Amino acid sequence: MAFAPHPDDETLGCGGAILQKRRSGAEMQIVFMTDGAASHAHLISHAEMRLMRQREALEAVEVLGLGPAHVSWLDFPDGELSLWRAQAVIRVSRLLQRHRPEQIFLPYARGEHSDHVATHSIVYEAIDRVGLAATLLEYPVWSWRHWRTAGRFLRELRTSVAIHEVLAQKRAALERHVSQVRRRNGDPCWRTLGDIDQGEFLACFFQDYEYYRRVDLWKV
Ligand SMILES: [Zn+2]
Numbered sequence: 001m002a003f004a005p006h007p008d009d010e011t012l013g014c015g016g017a018i019l020q021k022r023r024s025g026a027e028m029q030i031v032f033m034t035d036g037a038a039s040h041a042h043l044i045s046h047a048e049m050r051l052m053r054q055r056e057a058l059e060a061v062e063v064l065g066l067g068p069a070h071v072s073w074l075d076f077p078d079g080e081l082s083l084w085r086a087q088a089v090i091r092v093s094r095l096l097q098r099h100r101p102e103q104i105f106l107p108y109a110r111g112e113h114s115d116h117v118a119t120h121s122i123v124y125e126a127i128d129r130v131g132l133a134a135t136l137l138e139y140p141v142w143s144w145r146h147w148r149t150a151g152r153f154l155r156e157l158r159t160s161v162a163i164h165e166v167l168a169q170k171r172a173a174l175e176r177h178v179s180q181v182r183r184r185n186g187d188p189c190w191r192t193l194g195d196i197d198q199g200e201f202l203a204c205f206f207q208d209y210e211y212y213r214r215v216d217l218w219k220v
Contacts, residue, residue: 001028001029001030001096001101001103001104001105002014002018002028002029002030002031002096002104002105002106002198003031003033003092003098003105003106003107003123004031004032004033004119004120004121005034005081005107005110005113005115005116005118006032006033006034006036006053006078006115007041007053007054007056007057007060008036008037008056008057008060008174008177008180008193009107009116009141010030010032010057010060010061010064010163011060011064011109011170011173011174011177012063012080012141012174012193012204012205013105013139013140013141013205013210014082014105014137014139014210014212015064015170015173015174015205016066016104016161016163016166016170016210017105017137017161017210018030018064018066018092018164019064019065019163019166019169019170019173020161020163020165021063021065021123022064023065023075023166024137027034028065028066028070029060029070029071029072029073029095029099029101030066030070030071030072031071031074031092031095032057032072032073032074032075032080032185033074033076033088033118033119033122034074034075034076034077034078034079034080034081034115035050035053035054035073035075035076035077035078036049036050036053036057036078037049037050037077037078037182038077038078038079039053040179040190040191043187043189043190044078044184045180047214049071049179049207052178052179053177053179054073056176056177056178056180057071057177057181058071058178059176060173060174060176061173061184062176063169063172063173063176064169064173065078065095072095073157074088074091074092078086078115078134081114081115081116081117081118081119082114082115082117083121085118085121085122085144088118088122088128089122089125089126089179092122092126093126093129093130094115096126096127096132097130100132101132102132102133102134102135103134103135103136103137104123104127104135104136104137105137105138105139105212106119106123106136106137106138106150107119107120107137107138107139107140107141108120108138108139108140108141108143108156108157108212109121110139110143110153110156110212111142111146111153112141112142112143112144113141113142114170118140120138123139127217132217133217133218134217135214135216135217136214136215136216136217137159137212137213137214138157138212138213138214138215139159139210139212140153144194144201144204144205145197145201156213157209157211157212157213158213158214159211159212159213160209160212161209161210162208162209163208163210164208164211167206167208170205170206174193174205176191178189181190181193181194
């Protein structure tokens, strides 16, 4: 089971691993925590963005080898997940109980966006509540931006998944998140993931490996 704070985090953070798992026939579920509606709030209405991101996410997930039945939408407001913590813990607990995943992909917490930190702690609390024994794989997204100054990053993210064979598909999946990678109607004010750090940020997700912090709960 993979938890994505926003549509696109599933592809950026663990899209390669998802592709590898589908290749080997593993079952997967993806859970989108927020609607992602605030990514370009000054340029487009929440309602329009919400629909666009949901449609894009379904297309991206299809490229990753999954259909709508493998997706759960919790639909909390983008940027405000921590305010919905109690409700989110209940809903995540239900999903964990229903699917009993052996491995859980979730956001790494240090140096991350607030919804990523909230997702991390909500998933941990729900796992604890359900009493699940699982392997957790925490993926970085925004912490890639300052990884050079964070020695901890290198010490903690020691698990890697080789994704060279599925790199082209991972790129194709990210391309489906059109609102995040293309300027809408050519609008120069419309920021894309490729604009961040002159493309260096995006390049971090298309290396030969994805990096994770691994926690084996039954060994704790
Ligand atoms: Zn995100």
